Amino acid sequence: xxxxxxxxxxxxxxxxxxxxxxxxxxxxxxxxxxxxxxxxxxxxxxxxxxxxxxxxxxxxxxxxxxxxxxxxxxxxxxxxxxxxxxxxxxxxxxxxxxxxxxxxxxxxxxxxxxxxxxxxxxxxxxxxxxxxxxxxxxxxxxxxxxxxxxxxxxxxxxxxxxxxxxxxxxxxxxxxxxxxxxxxxxxxxxxxxxxxxxxxxxxxxxxxxxxxxxxxxxxxxxxxxxxxxxxxxxxxxxxxxxxxxxxxxxxxxxxxxxxxxxxxxxxxxxxxxxxxxxxxxxxxxxxxxxxxxxxxxxxxxxxxxxxxxxxxxxxxxxxxxxxxxxxxxxxxxxxxxxxxxxxxxxxxxxxxxxxxxxxxxxxxxxxxxxxxxxxxxxxxxxxxxxxxxxxxxxxxxxxxxxxxxxxxxxxxxxxxxxxxxxxxxxxxxxxxxxxxxxxxxxxxxxxxxxxxxxxxxxxxxxxxxxxxxxxxxxxxxxxxxxxxxxxxxxxxxxxxxxxxxxxxxxxxxxxxxxxxxxxxxxxxxxxxxxxxxxxxxxxxxxxxxxxxxxxxxxxxxxxxxxxxxxxxxxxxxxxxxxxxxxxxxxxxxxxxxxxxxxxxxxxxxxxxxxxxxxxxxxxxxxxxxxxxxxxxxxxxxxxxxxxxxxxxxxxxxxxxxxxxxxxxxxxxxxxxxxxxxxxxxxxxxxxxxxxxxxxxxxxxxxxxxxxxxxxxxxxxxxxxxxxxxxxxxxxxxxxxxxxxxxxxxxxxxxxxxxx
Amino acid sequence: xxxxxxxxxxxxxxxxxxxxxxxxxxxxxxxxxxxxxxxxxxxxxxxxxxxxxxxxxxxxxxxxxxxxxxxxxxxxxxxxxxxxxxxxxxxxxxxxxxxxxxxxxxxxxxxxxxxxxxxxxxxxxxxxxxxxxxxxxxxxxxxxxxxxxxxxxxxxxxxxxxxxxxxxxxxxxxxxxxxxxxxxxxxx
Numbered sequence: 001x002x003x004x005x006x007x008x009x010x011x012x013x014x015x016x017x018x019x020x021x022x023x024x025x026x027x028x029x030x031x032x033x034x035x036x037x038x039x040x041x042x043x044x045x046x047x048x049x050x051x052x053x054x055x056x057x058x059x060x061x062x063x064x065x066x067x068x069x070x071x072x073x074x075x076x077x078x079x080x081x082x083x084x085x086x087x088x089x090x091x092x093x094x095x096x097x098x099x100x101x102x103x104x105x106x107x108x109x110x111x112x113x114x115x116x117x118x119x120x121x122x123x124x125x126x127x128x129x130x131x132x133x134x135x136x137x138x139x140x141x142x143x144x145x146x147x148x149x150x151x152x153x154x155x156x157x158x159x160x161x162x163x164x165x166x167x168x169x170x171x172x173x174x175x176x177x178x179x180x181x182x183x184x185x186x187x188x189x190x191x192x193x194x195x196x197x198x199x200x201x202x203x204x205x206x207x208x209x210x211x212x213x214x215x216x217x218x219x220x221x222x223x224x225x226x227x228x229x230x231x232x233x234x235x236x237x238x239x240x241x242x243x244x245x246x247x248x249x250x251x252x253x254x255x256x257x258x259x260x261x262x263x264x265x266x267x268x269x270x271x272x273x274x275x276x277x278x279x280x281x282x283x284x285x286x287x288x289x290x291x292x293x294x295x296x297x298x299x300x301x302x303x304x305x306x307x308x309x310x311x312x313x314x315x316x317x318x319x320x321x322x323x324x325x326x327x328x329x330x331x332x333x334x335x336x337x338x339x340x341x342x343x344x345x346x347x348x349x350x351x352x353x354x355x356x357x358x359x360x361x362x363x364x365x366x367x368x369x370x371x372x373x374x375x376x377x378x379x380x381x382x383x384x385x386x387x388x389x390x391x392x393x394x395x396x397x398x399x400x401x402x403x404x405x406x407x408x409x410x411x412x413x414x415x416x417x418x419x420x421x422x423x424x425x426x427x428x429x430x431x432x433x434x435x436x437x438x439x440x441x442x443x444x445x446x447x448x449x450x451x452x453x454x455x456x457x458x459x460x461x462x463x464x465x466x467x468x469x470x471x472x473x474x475x476x477x478x479x480x481x482x483x484x485x486x487x488x489x490x491x492x493x494x495x496x497x498x499x500x501x502x503x504x505x506x507x508x509x510x511x512x513x514x515x516x517x518x519x520x521x522x523x524x525x526x527x528x529x530x531x532x533x534x535x536x537x538x539x540x541x542x543x544x545x546x547x548x549x550x551x552x553x554x555x556x557x558x559x560x561x562x563x564x565x566x567x568x569x570x571x572x573x574x575x576x577x578x579x580x581x582x583x584x585x586x587x588x589x590x591x592x593x594x595x596x597x598x599x600x601x602x603x604x605x606x607x608x609x610x611x612x613x614x615x616x617x618x619x620x621x622x623x624x625x626x627x628x629x630x631x632x633x634x635x636x637x638x639x640x641x642x643x644x645x646x647x648x649x650x651x652x653x654x655x656x657x658x659x660x661x662x663x664x665x666x667x668x669x670x671x672x673x674x675x676x677x678x679x680x681x682x683x684x685x686x687x688x689x690x691x692x693x694x695x696x697x698x699x700x701x702x703x704x705x706x707x708x709x710x711x712x713x714x715x716x717x718x719x720x721x722x723x724x725x726x727x728x729x730x731x732x733x734x735x736x737x738x739x740x741x742x743x744x745x746x747x748x749x750x751x752x753x754x755x
Numbered sequence: 756x757x758x759x760x761x762x763x764x765x766x767x768x769x770x771x772x773x774x775x776x777x778x779x780x781x782x783x784x785x786x787x788x789x790x791x792x793x794x795x796x797x798x799x800x801x802x803x804x805x806x807x808x809x810x811x812x813x814x815x816x817x818x819x820x821x822x823x824x825x826x827x828x829x830x831x832x833x834x835x836x837x838x839x840x841x842x843x844x845x846x847x848x849x850x851x852x853x854x855x856x857x858x859x860x861x862x863x864x865x866x867x868x869x870x871x872x873x874x875x876x877x878x879x880x881x882x883x884x885x886x887x888x889x890x891x892x893x894x895x896x897x898x899x900x901x902x903x904x905x906x907x908x909x910x911x912x913x914x915x916x917x918x919x920x921x922x923x924x925x926x927x928x929x930x931x932x933x934x935x936x937x938x939x940x941x942x943x
Contacts, residue, residue, distance in 0.1 A: 074774050074848070077861040079830045080841035083774045113772070120778045133942065141937050285907045286928045289880070290863065291935035292887050295818060295850060296942060303817035304889075311888040311896070318900050321907070674914065681915030 024684075127151055131557055137298035138561070139515075140306055146517050147553065149580045153528055154549045156262060160255045160535060161542035167251045168539055169225055171236055171244060185234035185245070185612040193455035196229075196463040196607035208379045215478060216386045217471035217538075226474070228537045229467035229608035245610040245620045249599070252536045256592050259532065263588065267581035288313065305565065320415050327414070342411050352403055353429060356396040357436045363392040364440040372461050389472070390479040393433045397526075400429050401519070423518050427583055430526050431590050438533070438594045441469060446602070456603025464608035466537045469598075473534025473541065480527050481548045488559045496563040515564040520556070521580050524549070525587045532591035536599070775848035776858075784943050785847055788812070789840050806836035809843075814941050819886040823866045850941035859939045860929040864922050874919040880905050
C-alpha cells in the first residue's frame, strides 16, 4: 500500500491524520449524532463538540434554502422528539402565512390524510393478506414472491373473465331472456360445410358417459356457453345495433393487450434495475450482505434455516468467484475440448427435444384419429385416448428437467450460469410443447383425405373446429389441475409421513420435500399460456382458470406449511419477480401467435359460431370500418396502410437508437465521475500526509513544545494549531479509546519518539 | 388491555400520523401491543419498556439484529436500549411499507454500525456477516473466505477507496440493491 493510503488503515502507522479527517466538512456532514449530550460517549466530547459547532453551520445552510421545498418532517431520520421540534421550528419560520395560505395548507393536509385512509382501506381488501403474511414470516421473501405472483394471476384471470362476460356472454343471456330482435349468423350459401350435428348423445345416456363429457367437454357441454360454437348471434337490435362478432374479436384483442400492459408495468421496476446493474456477477455481494436478512421472519426455525441458506449462498458465491478465476486461466487446449463437449451435449439436448416433440405430435394424431372413429370401448380407455396429448406433454415435462440437470454437470459452466441455463431449457420445453400440440391440431384440421378442402378445413371430421380446439384446451387445463392436486396429495404428503416415521438410509437421502420455486412457477405459467390461447375458443376458460388458481393457492400453501422446507439454494425475491414476469411474457408472446394466426388466416367454421358469414374472423373489422362515416373510414384505412406502418417503424427505431445512445453517454459520465471521486480521495490523503509531515517537521525543530506526558497529546496539540483551534484539547486523549488497535499504536508511537 | 383507560387521544394520533409513515390502524395496533408489554400501566407516552421485554415480541425474537435495533431507536439517557412508545413508533415507521428508501438506508447504516463510529469498517462488516450466518463455529465463514468477502464488499461499495463505507456510499449501494426494500420491512 502506498504512503498516502496508509492514512486510512488503522493497522498502519499514521495515527495523527485521523483527527484531521474528522474535521473535514464532508465527514462532519455525515455525522448523524446531532445530540449535544456527549459526555458519556466513548469517542469523547471532542467529537461531540465538533458537531455542535459544525451542525450549526449545516443547520444554517439548510434554512438558507427555505425557498425551496423542504422535505416533509417524517422523512427526516430523527427521533420523534426531534421531529416535533423541527415541526415547531418550521411552523414558526413559516408563521407569516396569511389566511389564504393557511387554508390551502389545511386543505392539502386533509386531502393527504383522505388519500392515506383510502389506501389503507384498499390494502386491507387485498386478497389473502393474512395467508401471505404467514408465509412471509415462515419462509422469507423468496417463496413469498411465488405466492404474490399467483395472486396476480388470479386477478388477471378474473379481469379477463369479466371482459368476456360483459361483452360477449351478457348480451346473449339478455337476449335469451327478453324479446329483442336478433339476427342469427348464417353463411352466405348453405352447403355441405354448414352441417353440424354436434356430438350430443341421444337416447339413454349412461352415467359414466356424463363423466366423460364433463372431463372432455363433449356431449352436453358442447352446446353451452362454454364453447365458441354456442354463440350464434350476429346482431342484436335494440336502441342500437350490437355487433356480437365484432365484440367477440375486440374482447380477445383487448385481453391480450391488457395482459401485456399489466405484466410490463409490473416488471418495469425490476427491468430498470437490471439495466442499471453493469456487473456481470450473478448477484452482487453488497446486495446479499446488506439486504440479506428478511426482517419479516418471525419463526425461530425459519430464522435458523435462513441463516444456513445465507451461509450456503455466500460460500457458493465465493466458490464461484474462485472458479471463474480458474476458468479465466484455462489453456487453449482445454478450451477446445470444453467447447467440443458443449456442442455435442447441446446436440444431444436438441435430439431429446425433437424426440419429445415427435411423441407429442404422434400422440395428438393418434388421439384425434381414435376420437373420429368413435368406437364404443371401455370408459377408462376412452378417457385415456382423449387425454393422451396431455399425458404425453406432462410426462415429457417431467422427464426432460431430470435429463437437463444431469447434462449440465458435464458442461462445466459456473454454478450460477448452470442454474439459469437449465431453467431456460425447461421453459423452452414447456412452452414449445404447447406449440407442437397446436401445430399438430392445425395440421389435422386443415388436412383432408382428398386433394383439397372445399371448406378450407376438414368439415367431415371437424364441422366446428373452433369448438374442438376449445375442447382440447379445456382438457389441458383440467388435466393440469388434476396433476398438481394428485402430486400434492399422493406424493408430498406420503413423503413427509415416510420421512418422519421411517429411518432407513435411502429415505434419509431422499429427504424432505423442498419447495422448488422455478418448477412451480413454470407450472402456473404453462397453465396461464393455455388459458390465453384457449379463451378465444372457450370464453369461460378464464373463470375456470381463476377457480383453479384459487384452489392451487390453498393446496400449495397447505403443502408448503406442512411438508416442505425452504430450498438450500435461495431464490432471491428481486430476481425472482423479474424471472417470473419474463417467463410470463414469453408465454404471452407464444400464446398470441396461434390466436393471431387462427383469427387472420384460418377459414372460420361455416357451421357454428358468430363468424359463420365471414371468410376469416378478422374480416369483421374491415366490414364494420367500411360502414363507418367516410372520413373516419379513410382515416382508419390510412392507419392500416403500409406507408403508415413503415414510417411508424422508422420513427420507433430512431427513438430507440436515441435512447440507447443517451444511456451509453450516461454510463460513460458515471464511470468518469467515479474515477474522479477516487482521485479526489487520493488527493485528500496526499494533502493530509503532507500536512502531517509538516507537523512533524515543526516540532522536530522546536522540541521544547513537548509536554511532560505522552507523545500523543502533543502531536495533536501541534497539529490542531496548524489546522483550527479546538475548544478542549486534552480531551483528544480519549480519542485513543476509539479502537482496540490504538493502544498498540500508542506504544509504537511512544517507542518511535523515544528512539 | 384496559381499552378505555389507555386510549390514544385523537390529537396525538393525528400528530403521530403526520410524523411517521404509519397508518391509523397501524398506530392503534402498535399502541395495543405496547400497552400489553407495559403490563397495563397508565400513561404510556413517556414511560419506557426495558429491552428484555421488547425482545419478547415475536417480530423481534428471531432477528439477529434485535439488540442493535433497540439501541439505535432508543432515546433513553441510560443507553440501555429501552424504548418508549414514541421510539417504538419510530422503529415501526422506519420499517413500514411506505417509508422512503433514504430513511430505511439511514437506519440500516446505523444498525450495521456496530461500534457507532459513523463508518462501516472491516470489523463492522465482519460482525455483520457473522450475525447473518450464525454465531457458532460451524456456521461461520473461514477466515480466508471472510477476507475475500469483505474485500469484495469494499470493492463494490467503497467509492473513495478509504477502506470504510460511509453513509453516502452505503446509501448509494443500497439504491442499487433490488432486495433491500422488500427485506427491510416489519409488519405487526
